[in-house]
Amino acid sequence: MRGELGFLCNARRYFPAVPDDQLLAYGREQCAAYPDRRVDLSLIAAICPPAARQWDRRLAAEQADIDRSNAANQAACDRARHRPLIKTVGVARDMVWSEIGLTAYEDHEASSGEPPVLQHALVGSATGYLVIGTSAEAQICLTGETYRRRPPVEVEGWDRVVEVGYESPTGDFVIVAPMSGPGAVPDLAFLGKGHYRVRVHYREPVWDQDLPQHILVMVFPGASKRVIVHKG
Known part of the structure; x- marks a missing residue:
């Protein structure tokens, strides 16, 4: 004014x-x-x-x-687009920024009241609450993929790959960057409320070129709560 x-x-x-x-x-x-x-x-x-x-x-x-x-x-995100090895239910991508990582929180009485502890500095899970650790100093190329069956494990080209269980009490499982608000990656609980496996892949930023970090989240049905470190 x-x-x-x-x-x-x-x-x-x-x-x-x-x-x-x-x-x-x-x-x-x-x-x-x-x-x-x-x-x-x-x-x-x-x-x-x-x-x-x-x-x-x-x-x-x-x-x-x-x-x-x-x-x-954005050009770096586009160049590094993941190509799924099996048929997906859905794929969504967004470029986001967050100083405090990525989160998914479901507003339900069964949801955890405390943020889960990160496993291997990458992903933490509790009922209705998921957190993903990221660097606060680079943008994030975020990809969410959903599958009806367990996808093949992919570790090449990633710095860390960790898989956890997740229970969705509402079926409203949406990963957001808290500093940016809701992004373009929609509800990942494609079968509604219930148990899922969440496999998170992380690639460091290209610091000397000021290019972004990459997060790939694969979600598929599974009741196990076991933490699996595919690469860390």
Whole structure:
């Protein structure tokens, strides 16, 4: 928002007790001092056209960098798409960001009230609650696949592969990135509530190229609660 009202709304976050007229006077003084390096562009842009032009250029440049990074990450996700070895019920993909890993939580009285412990720093499971550990410093290429029968184990090209049991009390088993909200990977409990096996594959980010990490989640029927480390 530009203009005096926009300036006052922004400035109130930093100077909540200063009267409007004094804030406006301060803002105009700062504008008069532009392009002094000590001037806060984000604060005075609303009432200072020359500062606003520089601020807008800066924001546009930052957005362009974000867009380029997102495009490069999406291209990396597309290049590394998993090709299932047997017929799937469904496949869904998304590129997400999370500083606290991925989770699936079902709102039900039987669901665990405490986050499960990660097994081999990758996946943890409890009734109605699944967590997947990821790096907080890279985007995530997330793929979810569902199968009617146990798929072949694949470890080549993955850094860790861990399989756990999961009980869905509602049939609403959706993995989300808590910082991003629901993504494009839909309900994985394709048979409704009941017991499943969840096999999680993880590939580290390509750090020197600033490219994303990869998570592949395979879900298929199974009552066992055994933790199997296929690669770790």
